[in-house]
Amino acid sequence: xxxxxxxxxxxxxxxxxxxxxxxxxxxxxxxxxxxxxxxxxxxxxxxxxxxxxxxxxxxxxxxxxxxxxxxxxxxxxxxxxxxxxxxxxxxxxxxxxxxxxxxxxxxxxxxxxxxxxxxxxxxxxxxxxxxxxxxxxxxxxxxxx
Numbered sequence: 001x002x003x004x005x006x007x008x009x010x011x012x013x014x015x016x017x018x019x020x021x022x023x024x025x026x027x028x029x030x031x032x033x034x035x036x037x038x039x040x041x042x043x044x045x046x047x048x049x050x051x052x053x054x055x056x057x058x059x060x061x062x063x064x065x066x067x068x069x070x071x072x073x074x075x076x077x078x079x080x081x082x083x084x085x086x087x088x089x090x091x092x093x094x095x096x097x098x099x100x101x102x103x104x105x106x107x108x109x110x111x112x113x114x115x116x117x118x119x120x121x122x123x124x125x126x127x128x129x130x131x132x133x134x135x136x137x138x139x140x141x142x143x144x145x
Contacts, residue, residue, distance in 0.1 A: 025062070025064075025065035026061070026062045026063060026064040026065060027064055027065050027066060027102075027103045027104070028064050028068040028070075028071045028102075029105050029106045030066075030068075031106045032071070032104055033106060033111060033134065035133070035134040036104070036106070036111045036113075036126055036134050037070075039126060039134050039135070039136070040104065040111070040113045040124075040126065041071070041074040041077075041078045043113070043124060043136065043140060044075055044078070044100075044113070044115050045078040045079055045081075045082050047115060047117070047140060048079060048084065048100065048117055049082055052084070052098060052117065054082050054083030054084055055083040055084075057084055057085070057098055058085040058086070058094070058096060058097045058098065059084050059086060059087065059097060059099075059117075060087035060093045060094060060097040060098065060099050060100065061075055061076055061079075061086065061089065061100050061102075062093070062100065062101045062102075063089060063090075063091065071102070071104060072089070072102075075100070075102070098117055098118050099116075099117070099118060101116040102114065102115045102116075103115075109127060110125055110127035110137060111125070111126045111127075112124075112125055113125075113126060119144065119145040120142060120143070120144050120145070121142065121143050121145065122140050122141060122142040122143070123140070123141055124136050124138065124140045124141070
């Protein structure tokens with residue numbers, strides 16, 4: 001598959017993943033590949049550090065709508081290591097904290113990851129790289145609303 005075809009497929013998957021999910025909720029599909037957690041969490045943390053100052057910003061990770069905490073815990077641990085303060089996990093964002101929401105959806109050929117920090121949204125598709133390990137397929141695409 002050539003690069004243009006792959007990029008078109010990735011864009012299609014990112015756009016399709018936007019429909020049908022409550023935009024204010026976090027969500028993790030139940031059949032998520034555990035290897036995606038490490039790769040996606042590191043990407044989300046790098047994205048947060050590119051738009052917020054580590055050491056000065058507090059982030060509230062919105063709980064997943066389906067009650068799953070394990071992905072949020074991985075993201076929170078990575079954010080702490082990067083120097084971010086993490087607001088307590090609750091149903092309400094504390095005053096002054098930046099809100100981080102995520103959507104992780106496992107499909108047949110890969111995983112779609114969307115993240116939103118305040119009004120900035122980004123998405124990326126992950127699949128098997130040439131080495132057979134989970135890897136990003138395409139760029140992290142961001143949109144400032």
